[in-house]
Amino acid sequence: MSKKLWQTSSNLNPIVETFTVGDDYILDTRLLPYDIIGSQAHARMLESIGIISRTELLDLEKGLSEILELSQKGEFHISKTQEDCHTAIEQYLTEHYGEVGKKIHTGRSRNDQVLTILRLFMKDMHTDFIVSIQALVKEMDERAMEFQNQKMPGYTHAQLAMPTTVGKWLDSYARAIEDQLSIFSGVSGILDQSPLGSAAGFGIDSFLNDRALTTKLMGFGKVQQNPLYCGLSRGLFEHNFLSTLSWVIMLMGRMNNDLLLFTMQEFQFVSLPDAMTTGSSIMPQKRNYDLCELVRASIPVYLGHSDQLRNIYTHLMSGYQRDLQLTKKIFIEATDLAGNLVEVFGEIISNLQFQSETLDTAMTDELYATERVYELVRTGMSFRDAYLEVKKGLF
Amino acid sequence: MSKKLWQTSSNLNPIVETFTVGDDYILDTRLLPYDIIGSQAHARMLESIGIISRTELLDLEKGLSEILELSQKGEFHISKTQEDCHTAIEQYLTEHYGEVGKKIHTGRSRNDQVLTILRLFMKDMHTDFIVSIQALVKEMDERAMEFQNQKMPGYTHAQLAMPTTVGKWLDSYARAIEDQLSIFSGVSGILDQSPLGSAAGFGIDSFLNDRALTTKLMGFGKVQQNPLYCGLSRGLFEHNFLSTLSWVIMLMGRMNNDLLLFTMQEFQFVSLPDAMTTGSSIMPQKRNYDLCELVRASIPVYLGHSDQLRNIYTHLMSGYQRDLQLTKKIFIEATDLAGNLVEVFGEIISNLQFQSETLDTAMTDELYATERVYELVRTGMSFRDAYLEVKKGLF
Amino acid sequence: MSKKLWQTSSNLNPIVETFTVGDDYILDTRLLPYDIIGSQAHARMLESIGIISRTELLDLEKGLSEILELSQKGEFHISKTQEDCHTAIEQYLTEHYGEVGKKIHTGRSRNDQVLTILRLFMKDMHTDFIVSIQALVKEMDERAMEFQNQKMPGYTHAQLAMPTTVGKWLDSYARAIEDQLSIFSGVSGILDQSPLGSAAGFGIDSFLNDRALTTKLMGFGKVQQNPLYCGLSRGLFEHNFLSTLSWVIMLMGRMNNDLLLFTMQEFQFVSLPDAMTTGSSIMPQKRNYDLCELVRASIPVYLGHSDQLRNIYTHLMSGYQRDLQLTKKIFIEATDLAGNLVEVFGEIISNLQFQSETLDTAMTDELYATERVYELVRTGMSFRDAYLEVKKGLF
């Protein structure tokens, strides 16, 4: 019968059990590979300091490999009563390899265990986002080159203002996103430290974890020394991740706002192919940009996740509190949504069909009023007088 | 082969399809019974105005009953390509009852159809919440009676302030929640109007829906006349619902903050039974109030949902936009969470074990300093002088 | 030398003093009239239960009238060291009327004093908003009548959808706002209870405030009985106020989004007179709808205030905590902004210049596609077949 790591009797109130377990047992299927990495490193360290023997280590490594393999085949199940992957792994090891399964938790706690697997997961995700956003920028750059000479009206206050080009418009978003990416490296830096061995958040004075070894084995840049700081970083690093990422998403949102306008029948500056638009159940004539509308609506959804995480964090005192469990789901859902948005937006960018004819027609005289001011400036008139002169001619 | 209501060819880009369909085909299983109610009313109305015959109506009613039955047995499946329950229902009817299936969408659009089923769902949910919150208040009142004479310290600025009782403390939350419930009735009122027949949000000039009839058949209090207003209410009514409900949740949150403090070992004013607390994976001595911590963390999660919905709403112009699709999931998740919170919190209230001994011991002298000021006031001293007199004696 | 109500020595760290006092001494000038009302009622009650004599009451009433008069002339100053209007009033009374000034605080605390004046202020403001929003609805209704026959295109997904009229469009917002107003009455109800006499939030057992009397004197509907509930309502009632009001503001925001689109040169469905638009410092041809842009930007600013208040509230345990001081400024700023928005939006509505010519020109054939479907339905064709038939003809 399965028991939680901390349980001695299983008389938990069922309403309480359902509420406290949450969806962790489902989410953890996804995090399991990282728990295997962390547990392998921890096991090797335990052997190196003599807590387990060489044979026991081999058993653990074998067991962990089996779990990973089963999991990849979809055959390793985390039950609701086990609550999370940590318990499921320890129980498998104890069941199949006996006594040594009861030793693997030596020198660690669920707190640093979950911190470790989330850190590993976040490092991977962060790298993935950097790569996919760089690809998005590259796509934008290519499209910008393609349309560098295509004139389009520039708007201020949503009114026709001055001439610009499709190329410059695309380039402006590419440069903005690229600059935001430069802030990401600070986050990469703080993610690259290992919390394993911080135990319940206070270290274990009488037990000498070789934290440098596990750090190295898992490929982290350094040890996150202060165990209380390890605890403080839960939720905070997630928010660092989501916030920096939100800037790229906000920029995609701004560009998408332009697209929602420029695809209207009154503009027709740009369109998307039929395979990316949808119809109406009652109006047979419609082609709708649902895709862009869903991108727009996804921005506040994403930001809402980031805020939920932040607002959970700010209520807490120091030391682990269960509130933090909820940040796991929020973080995973938010990064999934962000991943989709980057993918979908890349698809949009590469399928944009700019309409030269409508764009050229839209380049009306009024867009050149500032140019006319500067013609007068070149004749020696002061800017302010030239401005008033041109204005007088217009109304 | 299944097709969406609006589709003529099915060459949709797969990335686009996945992103635009979202989870609706899963959520809609839950909303399906309301679509049956709406479709039944709509079919009877179509018969009454001569669009379908009596026989056709009977076929539709039979078909709709079958769908409901299948659905209750878990055998009516909405496929991802069908996108939502509307398409699934229409296809079932056409497949099993021929031509009449193609007539049921006469005089309505997906817009008013989804508005209608959400409105019916919201009415039911709203009633449920009122009932369960009233039960929570009743539980609080009973516990307040039980402990009306149990003294406990009152705090201001988190410092010992003046004497109060467990009864008054419980009663204060009961009264606050009860008052908030009085705002709910305004929301009940606006939910009680039928949007069916508003079609795509502009009515259909050449088609005379008998909106009064469908309104009556579905049990709504009145017709929501202006079709553009029907459209505007999507998302807004959901936010009305979630916001008013949030006040009850915020009050539970405040009470829960008290509990998180009063259950600390330094207080021990109150405890929960073992079946409602949890242990630690590394510290064998711990009994933790994870339950209360998860309640605390759920507050910003709930509020975050409400904010997501609101922030989607504020970006829009008038007329249906696909953004609103995302509000469905947000609303359902938020109300599910709220339902859990009310249930769990009721469980907490009824299991609170107040500790008379510690409470009595905590009633130290300093709590009575204000009483001593009033003793002096009764001797004729002015309040301000009495205050200074008592203060002098204290430090 | 001025001292705070609670102070015996004035050696407060200056950084601490500045930070803790905040802007209250400025904001309180505005709230002072309500403090006079509350203090008058409290004084009369103190006389009725024999704490002060008839003569003393007359002195207090005289003093309070003087303060009000001075304040209306801008000659009653609340100094930063006095911190708030409560201290300033008590000091004035003591200085000018001697001993009785030290008695007026008998039976109350700063907590219920500030709760009372804010409650009175909120009641007034709430009534004002109801009146001004009703006027806004009336204005919309008049303009809707004026343009009931002016056709305009209806949009879904920001694409031309079906025909509608300017009248229906205006009416939809009027009906939506009117319905939201119906939720306001629940808030009016809870605001109409008097917290005076709840003292520091726990009542005063040994002192018999005649709360029914002060309630009646100040014109409240009932006593807010439980003193701990009085405390819990600080911040919550403010949030009730701001949230219900936010729905009206969100609807103005949606309508404003339409205006920002319909005033673009590509639409020109409607315009505002020159006196309500602005120019550019560099482009002489521009007329900009800055006004509508500032309305749009004010929506998240307003909502942000509401969220700040809410998020302060959710962190607290029961019993007064200084955090609540910050809700005063937030509430006043938010209602000021809302008041401006309602005023400015009324000005916009009454100045909208609908452009018949452009509106008529915009009524293109495609808007009538659904009508053509219904022409076929009238010939006996099923809706779905008619839909496909019309669609075929369009592409």
Place this chain on the structure above:
Amino acid sequence: MSKKLWQTSSNLNPIVETFTVGDDYILDTRLLPYDIIGSQAHARMLESIGIISRTELLDLEKGLSEILELSQKGEFHISKTQEDCHTAIEQYLTEHYGEVGKKIHTGRSRNDQVLTILRLFMKDMHTDFIVSIQALVKEMDERAMEFQNQKMPGYTHAQLAMPTTVGKWLDSYARAIEDQLSIFSGVSGILDQSPLGSAAGFGIDSFLNDRALTTKLMGFGKVQQNPLYCGLSRGLFEHNFLSTLSWVIMLMGRMNNDLLLFTMQEFQFVSLPDAMTTGSSIMPQKRNYDLCELVRASIPVYLGHSDQLRNIYTHLMSGYQRDLQLTKKIFIEATDLAGNLVEVFGEIISNLQFQSETLDTAMTDELYATERVYELVRTGMSFRDAYLEVKKGLF
């Protein structure tokens, strides 16, 4: 008579004028020095490309110096009708130096002018924050050294968990804040580019601004090339600034939550001197930690500002829109609040009085339960069995 830069006639509706001008004319007094720097650089550039003569440049430089001097003496006033410092400066120059005043706006727009002065202001502020936060960390480190051996209980789930020290507790926050500072450098990088010469957001094709020269003169690291990107960065860079800063504030908030608990009478682990605490108007015995409560309440206020700014940003299309004007006030208020918080929190840290006696007394046996588990582990027992063994002994 004063006129706005863009105005030809001054018949603006007064309600519109008040609403659109906002508080800019007050805020801009503070930003004026940066406008002088930007205008000086721009004037020198205009001279270098032959738009103004050497003599005219000297006039402008003299005029700008005069304005700065007047402003520092509080004698340069921006009137409400002038709306902002840009207009006020140009009018002063034209009034005192004639024709050349009308030339200074050549090659720039209010858009890039305000972008430039805000960028300069943000650069200064950002450097200030880095310096003051580093000082805060240093103060924490010193206090951590001072109390490195003072034991204190470590809590998880707000329950006594394991032994730690005051030193480690302080160090954990210092390390966390220090790491967050490492993300700041990415923001410093993007702030260090000059938007001057991007004009209205589209550059000016026929006018060759020497942007490299103004960039160098103002001390920026590089030119922000794409003029549309310059526009996109308004509001975004502000949000980058506020968000990264928010993490430091959230960490101060977490530490402050600990303090609010540890200063309770039930704990008395630490206290603040009388000069930093306050009293009660009714309870003479109280010493309250209002300061910490106001710090706590300031966190959601600060975050609310950041959210307002973000939510304004996400609604926009590309190209300047007046919505962005509101970000100025939000940004300045938020950074002022943050500056106060860092200062006040530094004051708190340096005045914390740790109470050795209560801390030592609080080190009860149960904190050492995990140590006892590890004693058994050292005897060869598996961790899981040792855990169960110790647990058995406890209950």
